[in-house]
Amino acid sequence: MKKVRFLFLALLMLFLVACGDEDSTDDSTSTSEDKKLALLMADLGNPFFHVLRDAVVEQAESLGYEVIIYDGQNDASKQPSQVEDALQKGVSAIVINPGDEDSTANALKEAIAQNIPVVTVDRKVNVDGILSYLVTDNTKGGVLSGEWLANKLPDGGNVIHIEGVMGTAPQRERGGGFLSVIDPAKNPESKFKILDTVVGDFSMAPAEAAMSDLLAKHDDIDAVFAQNDTMAVGVARAIETAGRDKDGIIIIGFDGAQEAYDLIKDGKMSVTAVQDFDFIGKEAVNFVDAYLKDGKKPESEVLVDVYMSDSK
Template structure:
């Protein structure tokens, strides 16, 4: 009698442990590899993903690639070993990320790209603003401000990223045959490089009426160079609408910025992952609206 009771107790205990285990360990994991946390835009993007994952009850693991493609691949491999159910990735470079995407493909882990796309491998969905449309918005704005005439410097982002390519494409399409781009040079989406490159270009091309920077960090660097050169009449347009850039627009050191919504990109990424986990249909491209912010 006592033996049966003990057996029943042990059996129920094991069942309880198994039940508890399924509750604890069956919580789906979403991996998120982000290009960098040195840029406020990507910090906001991560924050949007974190908030949405908490709201939906997912275990989100975020790893920072520090703008290094080799670290990006290492991060992806780490997450695959940890058994993530979906991989979100904000690529350091659209070509370099192909190896990471293919690693996830081999592991049969669905991939969703955020903000920047991948030029190869199988990606289930891409969440981003329409960078071509944003570039056009910047070009049309400067065209109207300059009455269709003037010399422009274009600061390009990291070569090979879809963001740099698409923003440049849209901008150049908008001003083609009208405004004159006297120089376009990469400053790698970096504020200090934006400052240094602009200083050099202003010396080489003193007759410039406007600067288009493919992100706000470069635009903020350019504004310092413009101020140091005493050319405060030069129009400066950035892209991303980070907090620092919006402040600069308000105080007049920048003219405008194209507003993405990085938090929305992050939260949409989690929503897409949620649908994938639930085996629901997802769109291959999820656009996030943008607008221009001026003083």
């Protein structure tokens, strides 16, 4: 009888231990999945995007998330497979800086179908169900850049316009805002002339090459509006290489990157329209965190203010 009782107790203990282990495994899995956030960046070759990356990582880690970072390397075709990889790794939220507004749509539809919150930053994605689009007020930044130039050169002048990646929201909105002030075709009161418009893809080397060609073509350039600071750096390099740094060509950038402030300090650049990527990155994490914890939804589109600066 004692042997029977001992066997019964032994079996009961094994059963309880097994149940305890199973419960522990389930809790661990749930916690791990709830704490993974995917950050997909369009191009970490752009130094200013490091500000956004670092802000997301800092805020997410402070809230207990593991952050999985993907670099699109300015190649929009990479992001769809990166989204799929993130889903396979069991992320519970996605913050994405899209390389293209259309190519990632189908992959993100799958994330949304799984009730994974998606916040896009800097650029939109053409798909229903995005939790929020969090972005600098690019149109206002373009307008402010135009107004700054109009005040700097009240008698007008000849302007070069260097655009970013064509078709993206920053390219359209920054350019649209700037031209609404400077281009006589948009503003009959403008005294400026748009000498040339070229594409720099938001990258230094293409902008530098394009500016080199423009300097050979034009000897009467008064100002250049580059739609981001990385391209403005390329413009400044081209001007210096061509020996035109004494021409007094005004360079206007957009971002508020450290590289821009360094050039401004050295007198090689004039001003930049500042966007707050640190705030945007942290707020994007707060949006998905609040949704995961409480089901709280932010505004579908949040515009972050921008201002002009010639010093840091």
